[in-house]
Amino acid sequence: MVSVKLPDGSQRQFDTPPSVAQVAASIGAGLAKAALAGKVNGQLVDTSFVIEQDADLAIVTDKDPEGLDVIRHSTAHLLAYAVKELFPDAQVTIGPVIENGFYYDFSYKRPFTPEDLLAIEKKMLELVKKDEPVQRRVLPRDEAVAYFTSIGEHYKAEIIASIPAGEDVSLYAEGGFTDLCRGPHVPSTGKLKVFKLMKLAGAYWRGDSNKEMLQRIYGTAWVRKEDQEAYLHMLEEAEKRDHRKLGRALDLFHFQEEAPGLIFWHPKGWIIWQQVEKYMRQVFQDNGYQEVKAPQILDRTLWERSGHWENYKENMFTTESENRAYALKPMNCPGHVQIFRSNMHSYRELPLRYGEFGQCHRNEPSGSLHGMMRVRGFTQDDGHIFCTEDQILDECVAFTALLQKVYHDFGFTEVIFKVATRPEKRVGSDDLWDKAETALIESLKRSGCEYSISPGEGAFYGPKIEYTLKDAIGRMWQCGTIQVDFSMPNRLEAEYVAEDNSRRTPVMLHRAILGSFERFIGMLIENHSGAMPLWLAPVQVVVLNISDAQAEYAQAIAQNLKKQGFRVHADLRNEKITYKIREHSVQKLPYIIVVGDKERDGNTVAVRARGNVDLGVMPIEQLVDRLRNEVETRG
Secondary structure, three states: OEEEEOOOOOEEEEOOOOEHHHHHHHHOHHHHHHOOEEEEOOEEEOOOOEOOOOEEEEEEOOOOHHHHHHHHHHHHHHHHHHHHHHOOOOEEOOOOEEOOEEEEEEEOOOOOOHHHHHHHHHHHHHHHHHOOEEEEEEEEHHHHHHHHHHOOOHHHHHHHHOOOOOOEEEEEEEOOEEEEOOOOOOOEHHHOOEEEEEEEEEEEHHHOOOOOEEEEEEEEEEOOHHHHHHHHHHHHHHHHHOHHHHHHHOOOEEOOOOOOOOOEEOHHHHHHHHHHHHHHHHHHHHOOEEEOOOOOEEEHHHHHHHOHHHHHHHHOOEEEEOOEEEEEOOOOHHHHHHHHHOOOEEHHHOOEEEEEEEEEEOOOOHHHOEOOOEOOEEEEEEEEEEEOHHHHHHHHHHHHHHHHHHHHHOOOOOEEEEEEOOOOOOOOOHHHHHHHHHHHHHHHHHOOOOEEEEOOOOEOOEOEEEEEEEOOOOOEEEEEEEEEEOOHHHHOOOOEEOOOOOEEOOEEEEEEEEEEHHHHHHHHHHHOOOOOOOOOOOOOEEEEEOOHHHHHHHHHHHHHHHHOOOOEEEEOOOOOHHHHHHHHHHOOOOEEEEEOHHHHHHOEEEEEEOOOEEEEEEEHHHHHHHHHHHHHHOO
């Protein structure tokens, strides 16, 4: 007798060990048809999995998050099946689930084409209509190697050969196609109805640039057609908003091959930077941070003591001088510890908050570079709080509140909170990690924030809260963070004088709100589709004259606004006014001021807001009040 406990607390008894599919059928025909997989004692399994002893079971359908992952994983295999049907000589390698979809890498004698993608997708739809069962079997490692070698799938054989001897591996077959996989998969190909192949790319075998370049096919898969359509629409919007295109079109910045992963800022782009920095400097000042500046290059021995050399050296740029090894800082924290320990501090001074607009460099792989979103040189609004253990909670609560206000001022109203816990590769005792993780979780509870846990995603020196923003088209961007670090201050011998005159090691909170300025500004550009709010816009107002007769008046209006502190350009060219309006509208300027004889004689201005909104004629004082209010409220 096997007893199966369901999520609602009810139990079902079976005389012989049932499969997940049989349990679903015992509940109802509708659930049996909808079942994609099962969770037995929390482990995701196929519907064919047999439950040998008493267990908890949840039936996974397309309404569950795990169901979508199973669909996407199975669609990746369906893609490989279709490729083998059309191109029998192609060899399959790996095909994992990724965010919003999947990919599969292939080795083939010629490059795939967009026409091939259409044919492959058509074949996938044909295989779905066949509704072939997906069947699992288990083989000893060596038998599996022999099987894939016999059918000419040398990449699969190599993958299996790297598994320890004596272990079994699972294979999945659908129709005439068999693949290596841990699973689980949908019961049959007919469950896969909503998918689309997206693009082709290159990828080295096992990520090694010394090995063969494979062909990667990306795809997306969804439960409902409307979900896929919404996703594809979001991609279209993202393409329009691409900060790299807007950066060129609006003359903000550019990239070039001589400086991979680094940015050439143009005057207008640098104004945006300066406005962001000015705002964040005020945040430092208003919240008790003392601004500091640490060196760009530090001796290797300091990075060894901090733990970065052991855990992060592959991402660090290094150099030598006079037989000494140095590294450009990838992070600001060791430098801030040196500033702290340069003087002896009393417990009465804690918490002591340092802030720096710290320029960092990280040796990111060239293939991972992506405009401003992934660079090799960047500046952080970095801060470090030196405090006692008793102060951790209050500091974390205060930081979460501050961060939410900052994001709101930049136009982001939805924040997602995650606690990233200890990774396998870390420094410090488990007791200290327990304290740090508990403090972060309790701080979010006190802040009234719902949160999730990201197991193993913490930094090597401490757990962290990750703050993720949702932008105007629904994309997620992880930006801010606060990390609790018991280890680095101790490794770098930072101390303070406690109330009993003993020397103690402070706790160090690593925190950033924007994270990388470069990445955050790229996000702002895309979130606003280049139409920056007035307080951030490089040019806030342009003044246009209709004819030369108003040139002097237009220039006087521009000078007046400049004296009021606004960023203004006067376009006095002898061009048609419709042409000038259209040209500046394309530049997404917040306000266009037009002056003709009527405005000049009445000492007024005709005002157009972005989006060709006609605000009519008004005195210059009224316009100044409007602009000042919009800047001050960051409207």
